[in-house]
Amino acid sequence: MRILFDARFTRLDQHDGISRYGASLIAAAAKHAEVVMLISDERQLRLLPDVPHLLINSPLSPRELFVATRINRLRPDVVICPMQTMGSWGRTYPLVLTLHDLIYYQNPQPPGFLPLPVRALWRLYHLAYWPQRLLLNRADVVATISETTRQLMAEHRLTRRPVRLVGNAPQSDTVVRAPGVEPGRDLLYMGSFMPYKNVESILTGMRGLEGYTLHLLSRITDARRSELEGLIPPGQQVIFHNGVSDEHYQELLRSAVALVTLSRAEGYGLPIIEAMAAGTPVIAADTPIFREVGGEAARYVDPDEPAGFTAAVLALAEPEQWQRASQAGQTHAGTYSWDRSAEQLLEAAAIATVEHAGRARWRPWRR
Structure with a gap:
């Protein structure tokens, strides 16, 4: 099977969630099928696996409306996009589009990097569901990364197309902390600082955690940092890293007492699995998606009760509890792999080819 994979959502400098998802899927799928990447900037290749690529327009360009006419000439067996916005007018190939989550219907603030x-x-677009339906119904198959999102898609009747799970997974090169190494007093938060991420509750919960240091790892604007700095309890240690390399992130994971996230909404929560794979316990908001991702291995708290977060951190100060949580996380993380995700992707691609062929038989004028 010759797969054309849309890698144009890859970042130029450092992965975000969708960028890493796409790059990891490409690397895993390339073990089992012929994969060619579509990129829009050659700098993206620094974060992508070493597989053949083609340079085309940016997905944000007006030319995206007609990108299918160019892809038609490449005669792919199937095209896979890790987003749902790829142009498809006039396509003659099977297409798999991806919807990660429905967060922005409840939290409509768009990512700041967009023009x-x-x-x-x-x-x-996020004022109503019908535009999403128009996008998704252009595909032959819709992929999503969690059962939680798949259920929400069904609840809101977002597509008539088959919906397949193509899951997320931790980095394949995650290094587990050495056996017997005691954790320090560092708490890690990896994620954006948008309001629904609820970093405010984490900062409030730092009250009573004397001796602990909270590391906020992601990039942050000056204005948002000023807002959050005003919430830091007196005397507590909070470090704004404003972005870390993958190597530094892994180093911090292997020494931290816990990774923490009290987000009220999430598409998946990949840092949870990344932390567990490294042997770091997780304290997370008690939400359906975190329950799905973290299983029985994470410790769940009410995101609106900072005192519960504080108590969960203090409970991990007991060595036996920390060791149990660390081992449970490693075991749970072992159920996720990019090879399994690649298998799911190839299954979705095979279904897309069948669906596309069936529609072509009923509409021969589109051939």
Whole structure:
């Protein structure tokens, strides 16, 4: 099977969640099928596996409306996009589009890196579900990364197409902390600082955690940092890293007492699995998606009760509890792998080819 994979959502400098998801899937799928990547900037190759690639327009370009006419000439067996926005007008190939989550219907603030006109369209797009239905129904198969999102898609009747699970997984090169190494007093938060991420509750919960240091790892604007700095309890240690390398992130994971996240909404929560794979316990908000991802291995707290978060951290100060949580996390993380995700992806691709062929038989004028 010759797969054309849309890698144009890969970041230029450092992965975000979707960027890493796409790059990891490409690497895993390339073991089992012929994969060619579509990129829009050659700098993206620094974060992508060494497989053949083609340079085309940016997915944010007006030319995206007609990108299918160019892809048609490449005669792929199937095209896979890790987003749902890829242009498809006039396509003659099977297409798999991906919907990660429905977060922005409840939290409509768009990502800050998008151009201003795109941010305006983003807000309009998420005012109703019908635009999403139009996008998803252009595909032959829709992929998503969690059962939680798949259930929400069914609840809101977002597509008539088959919906297949193509899961996320931790990095394949995650290094587990050495046996017997005692944790320090570092708490890690990896994620954005958008309001629904609820970093405020983590900061409030630092009250009563004397001797602990909270590391906020992701990039942050000056304005948002000023807002959060005003919430730090007196005397507590909070470090704003404003971005860390993968190597530094792994190093911090292997020494931290816990990774923490009290987000009220999430598409998946990959840092949870990354932490568990490294042997670091997780304290997470008690939400359906975190329950799905973390299973019985994470410790769940009410995201609106900072005192519960504080108590969960203090409970891990007992060596036996920490060791049990660490081992449970490693065991649970072992159930996830990119090879398994690649198998799911190939299954979705095979279904897409069948679905596409069936529709072509009923609409021969589109051949």
